[in-house]
Amino acid sequence: MTKINLNRLDPQFKNRVAEQPGGEGLKACFACKACTAACPIQPLDKRYDPRKIIRMVLLGMKDQVLGSDFIWLCSSCYSCQEVCPQNVRFTEVMYAIKNLAAQEACIPPGLMAQRSLLRKHGRLYEVGEFENEKRLKFGLPPIIEHPEDFEKLLPDQSVGV
Amino acid sequence: MKKDVLIVGGGITGLSLSWELSCLGINSILVEKAPFLGGHVSQFACKATETCQKCGACLLEDCLSKLAGAECSDILVNSTIDSFREASRKFNALILQRQSQVINEKCDDCGLCSKVCPVEGALLRPSLDSRLYISNNKCLKSLGIQCEACAQICPQGAIELAEKTKEIKIEASAVAVCTGFTPFDASRKPRLGYQRVPGVLTTLELDSLLRTGNFEPLLPADELKSVAFIQCVGSRDAKSGANYCSRICCGVSIRLARLLKNKYPQAESTIFYMDTQTFEREFDKTFGQAQNEMTFVRAMPAEIRSGEDGRPEVTYHGNDDTKQKVAFDLVILSIGIGPRDPDLPRSFPTLWNNRDGFIGSDDIDVSGGHPGIFVAGANQGPKSITDCVSQSILAASQIKKYLDRVKMGEQL
Ligand SMILES: Cc1cc2nc3c(=O)[nH]c(=O)nc-3n(C[C@H](O)[C@H](O)[C@H](O)COP(=O)(O)OP(=O)(O)OC[C@H]3O[C@@H](n4cnc5c(N)ncnc54)[C@H](O)[C@@H]3O)c2cc1C
Ligand code: SF4
Numbered sequence: 001m002t003k004i005n006l007n008r009l010d011p012q013f014k015n016r017v018a019e020q021p022g023g024e025g026l027k028a029c030f031a032c033k034a035c036t037a038a039c040p041i042q043p044l045d046k047r048y049d050p051r052k053i054i055r056m057v058l059l060g061m062k063d064q065v066l067g068s069d070f071i072w073l074c075s076s077c078y079s080c081q082e083v084c085p086q087n088v089r090f091t092e093v094m095y096a097i098k099n100l101a102a103q104e105a106c107i108p109p110g111l112m113a114q115r116s117l118l119r120k121h122g123r124l125y126e127v128g129e130f131e132n133e134k135r136l137k138f139g140l141p142p143i144i145e146h147p148e149d150f151e152k153l154l155p156d157q158s159v160g161v
Numbered sequence: 162m163k164k165d166v167l168i169v170g171g172g173i174t175g176l177s178l179s180w181e182l183s184c185l186g187i188n189s190i191l192v193e194k195a196p197f198l199g200g201h202v203s204q205f206a207c208k209a210t211e212t213c214q215k216c217g218a219c220l221l222e223d224c225l226s227k228l229a230g231a232e233c234s235d236i237l238v239n240s241t242i243d244s245f246r247e248a249s250r251k252f253n254a255l256i257l258q259r260q261s262q263v264i265n266e267k268c269d270d271c272g273l274c275s276k277v278c279p280v281e282g283a284l285l286r287p288s289l290d291s292r293l294y295i296s297n298n299k300c301l302k303s304l305g306i307q308c309e310a311c312a313q314i315c316p317q318g319a320i321e322l323a324e325k326t327k328e329i330k331i332e333a334s335a336v337a338v339c340t341g342f343t344p345f346d347a348s349r350k351p352r353l354g355y356q357r358v359p360g361v362l363t364t365l366e367l368d369s370l371l372r373t374g375n376f377e378p379l380l381p382a383d384e385l386k387s388v389a390f391i392q393c394v395g396s397r398d399a400k401s402g403a404n405y406c407s408r409i410c411c412g413v414s415i416r417l418a419r420l421l422k423n424k425y426p427q428a429e430s431t432i433f434y435m436d437t438q439t440f441e442r443e444f445d446k447t448f449g450q451a452q453n454e455m456t457f458v459r460a461m462p463a464e465i466r467s468g469e470d471g472r473p474e475v476t477y478h479g480n481d482d483t484k485q486k487v488a489f490d491l492v493i494l495s496i497g498i499g500p501r502d503p504d505l506p507r508s509f510p511t512l513w514n515n516r517d518g519f520i521g522s523d524d525i526d527v528s529g530g531h532p533g534i535f536v537a538g539a540n541q542g543p544k545s546i547t548d549c550v551s552q553s554i555l556a557a558s559q560i561k562k563y564l565d566r567v568k569m570g571e572q573l
């Protein structure tokens with residue numbers, strides 16, 4: 001069991017998450033574990049436990065939540081949201097947490113790499129001559145990359161919304 | 162007919178109020194729409210094992226026997242309020258009483274009538290071991306449609322079908338609304354498998370099974386080895402619009418689990434809960450003891466499905482931090498108390514809806530939000546039988562104060 005150092009807890013953390021779009025339902029949680037039982041990721045990685053993540057946020061364990069790599073494991077399947085009796089909308093809470101993590105520059109390197117691909121190509125895979133020649137053979141029009149919109153959405157290399 | 166008080170609803174609250182008023186010398190008339198008295202409590206069995214479990218069900222019988230001797234309490238069953246008007250501090254109600262009935266002394270329970278009746282629920286038994294009644298809201302004859310099938314087939318001549326409804330006019334100085342609650346409809350939570358997965362029942366259904374001991378269509382009672390109780394079905398559930406604790410179901414499940422064990426010693430119970438509520442006075446003691454008699458798992462199941470062996474299988478997150486799928490012989494959903502859609506006439510003075518959709522005040526106050534109108538019982542908020550009785554005593558004293566003030570001509 002990990003020890004919790006009270007001096008390093010951030011009492012405002014829960015309020016910050018609850019203020020994010022999607023985070024509103026956070027404080028209604030009863031810790032009933034229905035979400036955890038419904039989650040397909042939890043059996044694969046015990047650290048990703050919806051009910052525990054909520055408790056961590058409520059306790060103010062900001063660094064352990066935002067700085068972790070497990071918050072990026074959510075598959076966005078909405079199973080937890082479906083079973084929750086309290087309308088916590090945990091999938092949305094996860095988006096709120098991930099947005100905060102992004103603002104604090106806590107994004108795992110893999111996601112950062114995807115981000116630069118998006119910025120550069122407007123998609124996660126580059127479409128080059130090879131792909132377009134193949135398309136031509138099947139009678140499909142070529143794909144022209146339009147990364148402009150993504151350059152606007154993701155302005156420079158610094159993170160943040 | 163002139164009366165001091167008109168009581169609407171003949172559950173434990175209305176009956177107890179009628180008795181309390183008669184003790185204060187106030188005469189009342191009680192109007193019950195069902196053909197029998199007692200409301201939900203009339204369906205409950207005594208839960209005593211070797212000792213009394215203090216479920217409160219016997220308070221109904223107590224109350225009925227006291228009322229049998231009461232002088233100023235009138236009771237009308239099979240009756241509904243058709244119209245309602247208020248004029249100069251008096252309430253005028255038109256009551257419709259339908260009078261078809263099964264005469265208990267003649268009926269030998271052969272069941273022929275139920276077989277020929279074309280309407281489901283017109284011939285009804287409030288509980289499996291109770292006598293038979295005609296529900297006059299459903300019986301075709303009562304509704305003015307030609308049908309006498311049951312009376313014609315009955316070999317005992319036990320069925321009396323009345324031609325028409327009787328109209329009764331009542332003038333009362335005060336009205337008490339005691340219309341009770343609606344049990345939560347568990348099929349509103351399809352993931353819990355009610356009416357989809359065989360072996361999933363509600364606490365109300367288990368109660369009747371225990372009374373008759375006939376688990377047959379499900380499984381032979383002596384093969385009943387494992388039973389799961391799921392708490393808070395339709396309580397503490399913002400998603401279903403029931404963001405409140407029903408107060409009774411934790412106690413109900415513990416008592417039912419004990420009674421099961423007492424009747425069928427091989428039956429082990431597991432209770433899935435998120436919090437246990439300790440409203441009853443001795444709940445801490447009860448809960449402490451219960452922990453030695455059954456297993457408590459602090460987890461709400463994600464779903465209940467039919468398992469491979471055909472038994473209902475509960476998926477939950479176990480105390481050991483892993484996902485569990487466990488099959489039980491029976492899964493019992495501990496259903497909560499929901500507001501009753503008050504099927505009172507439109508002309509009834511607006512009763513204010515309180516925070517959770519019940520009527521009347523948010524706390525134990527019995528005011529109905531209109532001078533002379535009072536609200537008590539489970540229609541005001543989830544309550545146990547004893548709480549209903551206590552509130553009816555409060556209502557009786559408040560009604561007396563009101564009537565005294567009206568008599569003295571005080572400005573209200
Ligand atoms: C599964 C379950 C188990 C329970 N077990 C226990 C227990 O062990 N111990 C305990 O203390 N409590 C228990 N309770 C709670 C208990 O049922 C209630 O406290 C009690 O029934 C409330 O009594 P009431 O008279 O207010 O309402 P009800 O019992 O609902 O009675 C209301 C009456 O009013 C009548 N009525 C309604 N509308 C009208 C109308 N418009 N005109 C005329 N009549 C009308 C109805 O027909 C009914 O007869 C249980 C509840 C549930 C759901
Ligand atoms: S299902 Fe809802 S109330 Fe229950 S632990 Fe998960 S988020 Fe909390």
Ligand code: SF4
Nearest residue numbers: 393396406407410411
């Ligand atoms: S009494 Fe128990 S089961 Fe019922 S709503 Fe309250 S906590 Fe849930």
